[in-house]
Amino acid sequence: MTKRAYNFNAGPAALPLEVLRQAQEEFVDYKGAGMSIMEMSHRSKAFEGVNDNTERLVRELLGVPDGYSVMLLQGGASTQFAMVPMNLLADGKTAAYVNSGSWAKKAIKEAKLIGETRVVASSEDARFTRMPDLAAVELPDNAAYLHLTSNETIEGTQLASFPNTGAVPLIADMSSDIMSRPLDIPSFGMIYAGAQKNLGPSGVTLVIVRDDLLEASRPGVPTMLRYDTHAKSKSLYNTPPSFAVYMVGLVLEWIRDKGGLEGIDRLNREKTGLIYSAIDGSGGFYRGVAESGSRSLMNVTFRLTSEELEKKFIQESEQAGFVGLKGHRDVGGLRASTYNAVPLESCQALAEFMAEFQRQNG
Template identity: 60%
Template sequence: MKQTTKRAYNFNAGPSALPLEVLQKAQEELVDYNNTGMSIMEMSHRSKDYETVHNEALSRLKTLYAIPDNYEVLFLQGGASLQFTMVPMNFLSEGKKASYVMTGSWSEKAFKEAKLFGQAVEAASTKENKYRNIPTLNEIQFDENDAYVHITSNNTIYGTQWKEFPETGEVPLIADMSSDILSKEVDVSKFGIIYAGAQKNLGPSGVTVVIIRKDLLEKANTTIPTILKYTTHADNNSLYNTPPTFGIYMLGEVLKWVEAQGGLKAIEKNNDEKAKVIYDVIDQSNGFYKGHATLESRSLMNITFRVTDEELEKQFLAEAKEAGFIGLNGHRSVGGCRASAYNAVPFETCQALADFMVEFQNKHS
């Protein structure tokens, strides 16, 4: 099962696989970008060459995601973890409460930060079910006076994903989409804010994308540090301070790659096929493999499962690593196995894992 090339079967949860074509282009341009005699990493973020890269990346993301004109797109730093803080700092005002839907570790972390700045409550939770599923829409409880409702669209650790988003009316819906952004078409107009770290589907680590409705910017708290205000970055085209220039360059190249694949419809179809080939092995294994997530909540991005015999599971992971499969260990907090099949993971890589799983089961059944 070993690959004949030097490329690994990369199932890392993040930082994760990048398109080979993008890496190769970056390699070609690394030392001399656009005949400037400089790497993109060496040039001023105020230069025309970099500003072109910056603005084209913004424009491509707006087009691919069909982002309405009444939204700003920001390139920030600090990952989703900083957004856990920035969201309540900017929008959880006195006399309001924020409602958080608890679906895993990252929603727990976001909720913990919100409680530092005001009243935050659980709108729904599937913790008692070991986060095996996403709450049904009628289980989500919030008030029309809430500051916002917060969800995590895809849960990397538990392998669950929202298939339908709640309708929150006048209450802004805020989503951490770090691990499934740009994996399928999304109606951005349903959300007040979408934020995502780049290192799953958008590019290398270091860039955080924030898509924010302009009317929310007008309501944001003004008595917080300048660098933590969304308005600061919106007013300066995300160039208030030095941005992660190379990461944004790479993000732009990934967006070009998405376009070349046929856009989000094609990406979603490919993601469906990739996940199915692995889930089918799990479902047809007669209990040898057991998925963590319930059927209706299964993630296309993070396929979580166990080998039902604990000792065999250790052997499975060891042999998989030897065969060139990287990143299959489940998160340290839950154990088990996890295959993260983000956009840039080829179908052939997922098929290779499925074949390996079948072979392993046949040897040990």
């Protein structure tokens, strides 16, 4: 095999090499079935076992207690932006949202199409360089839920902790930092996350919902867009993205073998620490975009002194085997996405490249 790239793509993103090799070995013949996992019926015992094992690993790693349903759905987190209010925003209620950046704004836009929506905290005045202060957020008396985005991939900001919302369900889009650190699941009413950053390939979305919220779903929602439809059928109401579900299961086993979420959290902090140290120790040659208290452990965003120098950085980094360091088209700059499967060695190589680039261009 040729040398693998230093993959810092924001999503679809790096997958563990061990997982890719296992999938390669089982690709043509899954555990003696005489066929690939992609060829077999989703009603077969073999695939039901894959599906059940993936759900079990989600519950094990996150500590999901009884009283919550775990679903593996299609449509990405962008479909969840609409499904959440369609199911949970009852008449006479108000959906409360935290506006923390590009992805939060998309969720807010969809909620406004469904019903009464109010932004209760925002960092737009700071150009989303920090997360909003949620310590004393005030919710409407008739709040149906509070929705937040735990990590903004474009701006490179992340919530370090989550607010106590009392009786109001807390709903979190965790697409870019799910399974990267321990969570207190009982403090959430619902969590959802696209798989293509920390969980596996694109095509499947993890949804964890408290059962009492399922029971209170609004009537009149189309069958395929109802959470209770998929919860009752264990995510097998229609043909699932079977290969993506299988891959998520392999990635979850890899996380478990790395020491679970505590072990992954330690590794992620070490990885991003290398890059943030290169930024902070550059004497201003590199400038971090996010404020220090809101820095993401998943997406490191930074700038150079000019766009011309940034273009040179991207060109030379690509020649050196780095992929995905160009910032999002909406904001420009540079971004290194250091999701779970990005090896420590890739982050070490990037920090060394940054130091050498500064030496030659500073």
